Amino acid sequence: MALETVAVIGAGAWGTALAQAAAMAGRQVSLHGRSPDLASEINAFHTNERHLPGHALHPAITGHADLDAAGAADFIILAVPAQASRDVLESEPKLFAGKPVVLSAKGLEHDTLLRQSEILASVAPTALPYVLSGPSFAADVAAGRPTAVTLAGADAEPLAAALAGPTFRPYAADDIIGVELAGSLKNVYALGCGAVEGADLGASARAAFLARAYAEMSRLVSALGGSPTTLTGLAGIGDLTLSCTSVQSRNYRTGLALGRGETLEGIGLAEGVATAPVARDLARKLHIDAPLIEAVNLLLAGGTSISSIVAGLMARPLKRET
């Protein structure tokens, strides 16, 4: 299967960064957003100042304000926010039929509780699903800083090779479920870790949160059909560590603001906010103990102080560490 040309749908920070990575890997890239002005900016100036300021985009990237040219691509990368993926897929389902589609949003769908690949399967059942996830800030990828990610799907090696460049290293993997869950759940835990920092609970508390988040995530991934081994990799502990310890993460910054009692304006997309109630509902449905996801939901709902949320966690019955 030819993998020379790629259409990236979603010209936000992540879509633009992945377009840059693909172009640096030698691919011809069409980048599809919704704004004619942005398409003109990309074509005339090779920049996306709104979503990825300060980066010169590779000349192999062309900007588009609709999906017309996407049909000609050998494979597609979907990079819109998790709650928008269904809209995009349903707007042009034939576009995805029979093609490799790399899903890169990190979130679970409201109401349906579906993962991104389940949404794809429901709208375009013949599409070939792949999931790209791991510790990777858009600005780092666009700047050509060394980044390694997981690319999960059936026989993912050729696709990994098509996206690999001197500074972008995808590792092929099989476990779509585990990779998707890890990418979605780490955003919820990043909100919690940010709040721990914002409320000045200390570095010990933050490390404890991270370790218990990993244990909780392992329970959920296993119960939902993923492999706990996936969590030892880039999409698991790699991304959890990055997002739970760096102010570059919008989810962490959102948690930080919540912990400080500040407003959330200007932080941008924090996928964990939409995914937190979905993760809670999934855990409850499967009778999985997920106190940290419950705690983050309490925090997001407002009305409960951080100190009483923490007191509730600390007063849970003592147990063996599993």
Ligand SMILES: NC(=O)C1=CN([C@@H]2O[C@H](COP(=O)(O)OP(=O)(O)OC[C@H]3O[C@@H](n4cnc5c(N)ncnc54)[C@H](O)[C@@H]3O)[C@@H](O)[C@H]2O)C=CC1
């Ligand atoms: N920014 C980053 O460093 C990374 C982001 N991601 C994931 O990538 C996804 C997208 O995030 P970003 O690009 O950072 O967000 P962003 O806010 O920079 O861009 C989102 C883009 O999606 C477009 N969009 C929104 N709703 C749409 C709709 N209904 N139809 C079509 N387009 C729509 C917006 O116009 C915007 O261009 C998220 O799930 C995020 O978790 C994953 C790894 C790194």
Ligand SMILES: O=C(CO)COP(=O)(O)O
């Ligand atoms: O997923 C990311 C890094 O791997 C980006 O994190 P944020 O969406 O929290 O900024």
